[in-house]
Amino acid sequence: MQAAIDRVMQTYVMMVNLTPKQESDVRAKVSRFLEDKGDDERRLAVEGLRHLLGHATKRRRAASAQDCVE
Structure with a gap:
């Protein structure tokens, strides 16, 4: 799991400017979130990053042709 957390952090700090604190x-938030999510490092990294970016519970609605016209 540590490799997944490291991967999440490397990616996230490229997108968001963070202080050391x-x-x-x-890092602690991601560790808690991924605690009981399994052992697939790649899936854990994706889920951790989605969680930090706020995509874990959101679903995007596909744009309809009507949305594009307006």
């Missing part, structure tokens, strides 16, 4: 807090 914030980085530590985010």
Whole structure:
């Protein structure tokens, strides 16, 4: 799991400017979130990043042709 957390953090800090304290807090948050999610490092990394970016519970609605016209 540690490799997945490291991968999440490497990616996330490229997108978001964090202080060392914030980085530590985010690492703890990801660790707690991934605690019981399995052992597939790649899937864990994706899920951890989705969680931090707020995509874990959101689903995007496909744009309809009507949305594109307006």
